[in-house]
Amino acid sequence: METKEALAAVRKQNGLTQDEMAAKLFVTRQAVSRWETGETTPNVDTLKLMSEQFGVSINELLGHGESPECQSCGMTLKTFEDFGTEADEGISTEYCVYCYHDGAFSTERTLEEMVESNMKHLAEYNQEMGTDFSEEDARTILKAHLATLKRWRQPAR
Numbered sequence: 001m002e003t004k005e006a007l008a009a010v011r012k013q014n015g016l017t018q019d020e021m022a023a024k025l026f027v028t029r030q031a032v033s034r035w036e037t038g039e040t041t042p043n044v045d046t047l048k049l050m051s052e053q054f055g056v057s058i059n060e061l062l063g064h065g066e067s068p069e070c071q072s073c074g075m076t077l078k079t080f081e082d083f084g085t086e087a088d089e090g091i092s093t094e095y096c097v098y099c100y101h102d103g104a105f106s107t108e109r110t111l112e113e114m115v116e117s118n119m120k121h122l123a124e125y126n127q128e129m130g131t132d133f134s135e136e137d138a139r140t141i142l143k144a145h146l147a148t149l150k151r152w153r154q155p156a157r
């Protein structure tokens with residue numbers, strides 16, 4: 001489900017009009033309308049408020065599957081603070097806070113540089129996952145995986 005559909009679904013499940021939803025979240029009706037057309041996304045504070053008020057998880061709010069990952073570095077996005085921000089301070093539904101800020105990538109990088117940046121966490125990863133990847137294996141796997149993410153599927157920017 002796309003984020004705009006997920007946000008509209010939460011409102012409808014709670015039997016609210018856009019006006020009522022806006023009042024509950026201290027935003028304008030236009031803001032709610034723009035989320036539901038996919039023009040903008042709510043900011044972190046508003047998402048937290050929605051999550052509390054309606055008892056829905058971050059994944060339900062954003063329409064993500066079980067464990068969404070940053071479409072640039074592959075980091076798992078678990079909390080609202082993990083998500084990057086758009087230029088209007090709305091949340092980025094695709095990138096993490098380290099990769100993406102105010103509507104732009106924090107660092108110009110090639111796929112190879114991103115692989116090397118992630119390699120710094122190999123020991124940590126092996127420990128956490130109980131795996132024993134060598135540097136060489138990890139590099140190959142990482143590169144293949146990152147290449148499937150949105151940032152790297154597009155022509156070099």
Ligand SMILES: [Zn+2]
Binds near residue numbers: 070073100
């Ligand atoms: Zn990232």
